[in-house]
Amino acid sequence: MCLALPALVTELLPDDSAKVNLGGVAKTVSLALVSDVKPGDYVIVHVGYALSVIDPEEAARTLELFREMGELAEDVPA
Amino acid sequence: MKYIDEFRDGEVAQSIAQAIKAEADPGSTYHIMEFCGGHTHAISRYGLEDLLPANVRMIHGPGCPVCVLPVGRIDAAIWLAKQPGVTLVTYGDMLRVPGSKRLSLLKAKAEGADVRMVYSTLDAIKLAQANPDRQVVFFAIGFETTTPPTAVAIKQAQALDLKNFSVFCNHVLTPSAITQILDSPEVRELGTVKLDAFIGPAHVSTIIGSRPYEYFAEEYQRPVVIAGFEPLDVMQAVRMLVRQINDGRFEVENEFARAVTRDGNEKAKSLVADMFELRRAFEWRGLGLVPYSALRLKEPYAAWDAERRWDVPQDSPPDNKACECGAILRGVKKPTDCKLFGTVCTPENPMGSCMVSAEGACAAHWTYGRFRDLETSHA
Numbered sequence: 001m002c003l004a005l006p007a008l009v010t011e012l013l014p015d016d017s018a019k020v021n022l023g024g025v026a027k028t029v030s031l032a033l034v035s036d037v038k039p040g041d042y043v044i045v046h047v048g049y050a051l052s053v054i055d056p057e058e059a060a061r062t063l064e065l066f067r068e069m070g071e072l073a074e075d076v077p078a
Numbered sequence: 079m080k081y082i083d084e085f086r087d088g089e090v091a092q093s094i095a096q097a098i099k100a101e102a103d104p105g106s107t108y109h110i111m112e113f114c115g116g117h118t119h120a121i122s123r124y125g126l127e128d129l130l131p132a133n134v135r136m137i138h139g140p141g142c143p144v145c146v147l148p149v150g151r152i153d154a155a156i157w158l159a160k161q162p163g164v165t166l167v168t169y170g171d172m173l174r175v176p177g178s179k180r181l182s183l184l185k186a187k188a189e190g191a192d193v194r195m196v197y198s199t200l201d202a203i204k205l206a207q208a209n210p211d212r213q214v215v216f217f218a219i220g221f222e223t224t225t226p227p228t229a230v231a232i233k234q235a236q237a238l239d240l241k242n243f244s245v246f247c248n249h250v251l252t253p254s255a256i257t258q259i260l261d262s263p264e265v266r267e268l269g270t271v272k273l274d275a276f277i278g279p280a281h282v283s284t285i286i287g288s289r290p291y292e293y294f295a296e297e298y299q300r301p302v303v304i305a306g307f308e309p310l311d312v313m314q315a316v317r318m319l320v321r322q323i324n325d326g327r328f329e330v331e332n333e334f335a336r337a338v339t340r341d342g343n344e345k346a347k348s349l350v351a352d353m354f355e356l357r358r359a360f361e362w363r364g365l366g367l368v369p370y371s372a373l374r375l376k377e378p379y380a381a382w383d384a385e386r387r388w389d390v391p392q393d394s395p396p397d398n399k400a401c402e403c404g405a406i407l408r409g410v411k412k413p414t415d416c417k418l419f420g421t422v423c424t425p426e427n428p429m430g431s432c433m434v435s436a437e438g439a440c441a442a443h444w445t446y447g448r449f450r451d452l453e454t455s456h457a
Contacts, residue, residue: 006081023079032230033346048198049227052284052337059336
């Protein structure tokens with residue numbers, strides 16, 4: 001039930017919904033719970049609703065942190 | 079796939095594991111509860127426990143919505159499904175959870191009840207519109223993540239003046255459950271369960287934000303890190319928690335900042351606040367009666383409340399005596415401590431709720447973790 005993935009918004013549809021693409025699978029989801037979504041955004045979809053929009057800058061920051069971890073770990077003798 | 083593959087990089091996972099090993103004090107143990115079933119699933123699926131040093135242990139929490147719903151509420155849903163003219167709709171996992179006498183919604187359907195699976199609450203609305211001669215009851219379950227979608231459906235039913243749609247509401251709250259665990263005798267007095275820190279839910283937190291966790295991080299002096307559901311998110315959260323424990327800090331940190339803010343989703347929160355009120359107490363499987371831990375519809379929305387429309391049974395039948403779901407949900411036992419695990423109880427033939435959903439601790443261990451038992455039994 002909770003295992004949802006970020007999906008790419010490809011097209012805004014009437015009735016507060018949008019077409020999203022997840023690894024080639026197209027789906028219509030509701031945008032009733034989010035604001036200001038546009039094509040090209042990634043949204044977290046849960047039971048047919050977009051819950052939040054992925055912040056690309058925060059995602060890049062998190063990935064950067066992972067990389068720094070790796071570099072730190074290499075300096076530590078295992 | 080963007081935002082997925084880069085968070086599943088095995089090499090990076092190894093390097094974070096190295097960092098955890100380097101930072102964890104070999105003389106201490108770290109017991110970290112992942113509250114949420116989504117994390118339980120990720121930990122099992124990607125074998126994360128094998129990457130962690132032996133003194134960093136994960137404890138599965140009760141954050142699997144299908145698992146925590148008590149038998150009585152399943153029985154009540156089956157009772158509703160059997161009422162004349164009723165079509166009961168719900169999310170897929172709920173169909174297979176056994177109620178009393180091992181009867182499930184799926185078996186009730188086989189016996190002739192009109193039970194259907196929906197992917198979204200809006201499908202339930204469409205079904206009600208298409209079948210004006212049937213009473214469509216949506217069996218609503220889940221934490222803060224699935225409550226706003228239920229609210230949207232009721233709003234829509236109101237706008238459409240749909241008189242043949244109602245909701246059997248079982249929505250529950252995450253913070254109350256965490257508090258109940260921290261107040262349990264096993265953690266507080268007996269000390270049989272050591273809980274040093276929590277990984278906070280991913281999707282629940284997109285709605286409620288990180289603020290609600292601040293109270294018990296402070297009150298119970300336990301660090302919390304909110305994490306995404308990908309394996310690197312979980313590894314990183316463990317590392318952040320190890321660091322907090324080492325520093326003697328107990329703060330709420332947010333590893334899932336790409337989707338979670340401090341205040342969460344205001345639009346969803348105000349929708350829920352407008353429509354739902356707290357129940358004084360609600361029964362949870364494994365946790366018993368938890369005060370102010372669940373929601374019901376407010377009076378202005380009574381027309382869409384199945385519990386006001388029908389005299390729904392409010393019984394509390396016990397779990398199957400041999401099933402250890404309750405203790406597993408409290409973190410007191412592991413799936414392999416249950417004598418039903420893997421013998422009579424499998425995902426194809428679940429005896430208890432923890433074996434039904436992919437997020438249940440037993441189902442996750444059955445699917446991904448059993449090879450580890452072989453290694454430990456030979457060790």
